Amino acid sequence: MxxxxxxxxxxxxxxxxxxxxxxxxxxxxxxxxxxRLEQLAEAFAGWQGRVVPxxxxxxxxxxxxxxxxxxRGVSAFDPAxxxxxxxxxxxxxxxxxxxxxxxxxxxxIVDLGAVAPPANYAGVIDARxxxxxxxxxxxxxxxxxxxxxxxxxxxxxxxxxxxxxxGGEMGIGNxxxxxxxxxxxxxxxxxEVVGRGTGIDSGGLARKQAVVAAGLDRHxxxxxxxxxxxxxxxxxxxxxxxxxxxxxxxxxAAAQAGVPVLMDGFIASVAAxxxxxxxxxxxxxxxxxxxxxxxxxxxLLETLDAKPLLDLGMRLGEGSGAAxxxxxxxxxxxLHAGMATFAEAGVTSGGANA
Ligand SMILES: O=C(O)c1ccc[n+]([C@@H]2O[C@H](COP(=O)([O-])O)[C@@H](O)[C@H]2O)c1
Ligand SMILES: Cc1cc2nc[nH]c2cc1C
Numbered sequence: 001m002x003x004x005x006x007x008x009x010x011x012x013x014x015x016x017x018x019x020x021x022x023x024x025x026x027x028x029x030x031x032x033x034x035x036r037l038e039q040l041a042e043a044f045a046g047w048q049g050r051v052v053p054x055x056x057x058x059x060x061x062x063x064x065x066x067x068x069x070x071x072r073g074v075s076a077f078d079p080a081x082x083x084x085x086x087x088x089x090x091x092x093x094x095x096x097x098x099x100x101x102x103x104x105x106x107x108x109i110v111d112l113g114a115v116a117p118p119a120n121y122a123g124v125i126d127a128r129x130x131x132x133x134x135x136x137x138x139x140x141x142x143x144x145x146x147x148x149x150x151x152x153x154x155x156x157x158x159x160x161x162x163x164x165x166x167g168g169e170m171g172i173g174n175x176x177x178x179x180x181x182x183x184x185x186x187x188x189x190x191x192e193v194v195g196r197g198t199g200i201d202s203g204g205l206a207r208k209q210a211v212v213a214a215g216l217d218r219h220x221x222x223x224x225x226x227x228x229x230x231x232x233x234x235x236x237x238x239x240x241x242x243x244x245x246x247x248x249x250x251x252x253a254a255a256q257a258g259v260p261v262l263m264d265g266f267i268a269s270v271a272a273x274x275x276x277x278x279x280x281x282x283x284x285x286x287x288x289x290x291x292x293x294x295x296x297x298x299x300l301l302e303t304l305d306a307k308p309l310l311d312l313g314m315r316l317g318e319g320s321g322a323a324x325x326x327x328x329x330x331x332x333x334x335l336h337a338g339m340a341t342f343a344e345a346g347v348t349s350g351g352a353n354a
Pocket of ligand 2: 077081085169170171198316317318
């Protein structure tokens with residue numbers, strides 16, 4: 001059942017947003033001098049429905065799963081690493097664990113289908129659908145019921161009380177699946193959107209492009225002639241992955257619940273695109289944390305008309321780039337709340353020659 005995907009997206013409080021803009025105009029600085037930090041404060045005001053927003057309740061959810069297409073030699077790592085990393089997330093040893101702790105964010109790990117699951121599930125949510133997807137060069141990556149389960153698993157991880165949601169992912173081979181989705185949805189050539197992922201060599205890159213092209217050729221008849229949600233769901237099912245569908249479900253559910261989403265890198269942004277194709281108004285609840293080094297992310301961000309906050313050459317995933325961007329957002333909100341106005345500080349405002 002995917003009917004829930006069409007439930008209405010939450011409204012933004014334009015009055016609070018406009019009032020926040022007015023406040024930015026009277027803080028002790030030349031108007032506009034805090035650049036995009038001003039727009040961040042205004043966006044959070046609209047999302048939270050208050051002129052001076054705060055950010056203390058942050059959910060980071062990492063969805064992990066494996067990909068049948070990894071058998072085609074498209075990653076520098078073995079699929080067993082996905083399960084091993086799940087254990088590392090639970091033990092607190094992964095990058096996102098360090099960043100989540102520093103930012104005081106709640107971190108949850110969800111196994112949607114690693115091929116080599118961890119020995120125990122302490123600290124991990126077991127929502128396994130299958131031991132990885134099918135190899136999309138041979139058959140659709142997911143059955144209809146599996147896609148529905150993955151979307152629903154994402155939806156279930158969204159709490160309406162959170163002030164911000166970050167969706168992270170881990171899955172060996174998922175840059176291949178993400179590139180195939182992006183090419184399937186936008187018509188981009190594989191060469192434009194396929195990158196080196198975890199660091200494959202040039203031979204691997206050529207193989208990966210051929211694998212994406214073969215998957216698209218095989219499955220295009222499943223979505224040819226479709227558009228909007230039907231096309232997005234067909235592309236996601238045929239060449240996607242459990243964790244990408246989980247992210248997509250979470251991003252739609254968050255926008256329905258009025259929880260803004262801070263996007264991470266290439267894979268999360270592909271899920272953001274899927275969410276927008278399914279429910280276009282979702283885009284109003286999306287913010288982009290960083291531009292990944294993965295080839296194809298810049299093109300995708302342009303397609304989404306999204307301006308990432310950071311560009312640090314990262315390509316880790318896990319939600320790590322988004323978690324880093326939390327620092328910028330926290331500072332933007334602190335400035336908005338804490339600076340004095342011209343009137344309060346007795347500073348003469350400008351305008352004489354403006
Ligand atoms: O977030 C990104 O932009 C990103 C870019 C490249 C790789 N990754 C991570 O690396 C894994 C996928 O890489 P690969 O080479 O196995 O397709 C997966 O676990 C992702 O979280 C993530
Ligand atoms: C070690 C490792 C950690 C990761 N985190 C996200 N993707 C990853 C891929 C690998 C290989």
